Amino acid sequence: METKSKDNTLQPMSFFKEIPQDQHLNGKASAISHRLTLRDHLGSFKARWSIGRMRYTVTPGIYALGTPNSESMVMVTSNYKMSVDRLRSALPGIDCWILVLDTKGINVWCAAGKGTFGTEELLNRIRLTGLGRIVSHRRLILPQLSAPGVAAHEVKKSSGFSVRYGPIKAKDIIPFINAGLKATPEMRLKTFHLWERIVLIPVELVTALKWFLLIMAAFIIVEGFSGPETFWTNALTNGLFAAFALMGALAAGAVMTPILLPWIPGRPFSVKGALSGVFVFFLLLTYRGVDLITWPGRMEMAGWLFMISAVSAFLGMNFTGASTYTSLSGVKKEMKWAIPIEISATAIGLFLWLGSKWIR
Amino acid sequence: MENLIYLKNVVTLSLDDEKCIGCGMCLIVCPHAVFALNNGHADILDRDRCMECGACAKNCPAEAITVQAGVGCAAAVINTALGKKEGSCCCVIEPQGKPTRCTDPGGNPVRSGCC
Numbered sequence: 312m313e314t315k316s317k318d319n320t321l322q323p324m325s326f327f328k329e330i331p332q333d334q335h336l337n338g339k340a341s342a343i344s345h346r347l348t349l350r351d352h353l354g355s356f357k358a359r360w361s362i363g364r365m366r367y368t369v370t371p372g373i374y375a376l377g378t379p380n381s382e383s384m385v386m387v388t389s390n391y392k393m394s395v396d397r398l399r400s401a402l403p404g405i406d407c408w409i410l411v412l413d414t415k416g417i418n419v420w421c422a423a424g425k426g427t428f429g430t431e432e433l434l435n436r437i438r439l440t441g442l443g444r445i446v447s448h449r450r451l452i453l454p455q456l457s458a459p460g461v462a463a464h465e466v467k468k469s470s471g472f473s474v475r476y477g478p479i480k481a482k483d484i485i486p487f488i489n490a491g492l493k494a495t496p497e498m499r500l501k502t503f504h505l506w507e508r509i510v511l512i513p514v515e516l517v518t519a520l521k522w523f524l525l526i527m528a529a530f531i532i533v534e535g536f537s538g539p540e541t542f543w544t545n546a547l548t549n550g551l552f553a554a555f556a557l558m559g560a561l562a563a564g565a566v567m568t569p570i571l572l573p574w575i576p577g578r579p580f581s582v583k584g585a586l587s588g589v590f591v592f593f594l595l596l597t598y599r600g601v602d603l604i605t606w607p608g609r610m611e612m613a614g615w616l617f618m619i620s621a622v623s624a625f626l627g628m629n630f631t632g633a634s635t636y637t638s639l640s641g642v643k644k645e646m647k648w649a650i651p652i653e654i655s656a657t658a659i660g661l662f663l664w665l666g667s668k669w670i671r
Numbered sequence: 672m673e674n675l676i677y678l679k680n681v682v683t684l685s686l687d688d689e690k691c692i693g694c695g696m697c698l699i700v701c702p703h704a705v706f707a708l709n710n711g712h713a714d715i716l717d718r719d720r721c722m723e724c725g726a727c728a729k730n731c732p733a734e735a736i737t738v739q740a741g742v743g744c745a746a747a748v749i750n751t752a753l754g755k756k757e758g759s760c761c762c763v764i765e766p767q768g769k770p771t772r773c774t775d776p777g778g779n780p781v782r783s784g785c786c
Contacts, residue, residue: 421742423724423726424724424725424740424741424742425742455699455700455702455726456702458699458700458724458726458727458729458730459724459725459726459729459740460729461729461730462729462730463696463730464730464732476699476700479702494699496704499698499699499701499702499704500702500703500704501702501703502675503675573675578676578677578678578679579678580745628745629745629746631743631744631745632742632743632744632745632746632747634743635675635702635722636675636676636677636703636720636722637677637722637743637744638677638678638681638682638721638722638723638741638743639723639739639740639741639742639743639744639748640681640682640683640723640739640741640743641677641678641681641682641743642743642744642745642748643748644678644681645678645745646745646748646749
């Protein structure tokens with residue numbers, strides 16, 4: 312019964328083995344359960360840490376949640392497994408159909424932005440699953456965040472199915488249903504609360520860390536060769552400080568900026584990132600003990616101030632992609648001045664840092 | 672209330688009053704409450720809250736709304752500028768059987784941003 316292949320792709324039947332396939336469905340759909348297993352939770356956790364995230368998928372098609380009949384509601388979602396899990400676990404006791412679109416394993420909002428969760432795929436999936444024969448009504452419930460990709464009036468025109476946009480969050484679906492398929496204004500607002508930002512940090516961190524390990528190694532080697540002592544002594548003192556400083560820049564841009572986003576002054580994300588970087592720089596300064604008496608000391612510290620704030624600014628700027636309220640026009644405008652500043656600040660910082668080794 | 676407004680006066684959103692039929696679809700799909708309905712016509716309440724997702728324009732049956740829709744993602748802008756084919760964030764499926772990593776269609780690692 313288990314059909315889990317060696318990647319994370321879930322075949323329709325691997326969801327819940329205790330429900331025999333086609334029990335009440337005459338071969339039309341696969342049955343899935345409302346309840347999430349430990350493996351579902353573990354899978355979400357791994358995806359958040361970027362482990363197998365792009366292969367965390369569900370086979371597109373029509374699924375039966377509980378024991379739906381021809382009058383039951385049809386909910387539409389993407390084939391990112393976390394999207395399907397969120398939906399089915401938010402519908403306890405509800406018998407309905409779940410139409411899973413082929414969004415290449417991407418979540419609803421991103422897929423809608425790309426157009427893969429779109430009018431064309433929806434019409435295609437309605438046709439392929441024979442939805443018109445499974446249900447007698449002609450109503451679909453779509454997540455509100457799929458609206459950037461789906462034109463409700465075109466779906467109606469081409470398929471006869473009318474689209475009703477549900478709430479943004481899966482947890483609001485039951486209240487939405489109970490209110491006669493009406494969402495409150497709050498349900499229609501995309502928030503970006505603390506926890507919503509925190510869950511996005513691991514992916515940012517893991518992606519950036521790959522680069523940071525290489526850069527840290529390079530800094531440690533340079534410090535090893537440039538100090539007054541033997542290579543290893545230098546590497547383990549100055550070198551480790553450099554590595555520590557770089558980790559500080561990473562923490563400032565990819566952890567502190569997302570967490571403190573609403574409270575850090577400045578609208579551009581690179582400004583928020585740079586300010587976090589400056590803050591972390593002063594923490595480092597107190598940690599190391601201030602050497603602002605000698606010129607090499609001053610130069611080195613100035614170098615770090617430039618490098619940490621520039622790198623943190625860049626990482627902060629990259630968080631625009633994860634945020635829920637930045638416009639493309641705004642990001643382009645910000646990048647037009649932020650990128651040149653970030654590159655020159657990094658170059659100046661590197662120059663000062665190397666210079667401090669040279670004149671020592 | 673958290674301050675969640677991005678840059679001012681950059682958004683490309685516009686609404687044609689003449690064409691608007693007042694169906695209210697834009698109020699339903701907008702995730703940032705940019706629109707309001709007044710006397711049977713939609714109004715732009717606060718343009719700076721708009722993130723240019725394009726949901727309103729896509730779902731306007733009267734084609735009264737225009738916006739240069741896109742994903743506000745720095746990594747995507749960089750990828751596009753570098754001439755990579757898939758210019759939108761990490762939202763790219765990697766080839767089956769490859770190690771877990773965000774890649775562009777050329778197989779190069781891509782910084783993740785959205786999703």
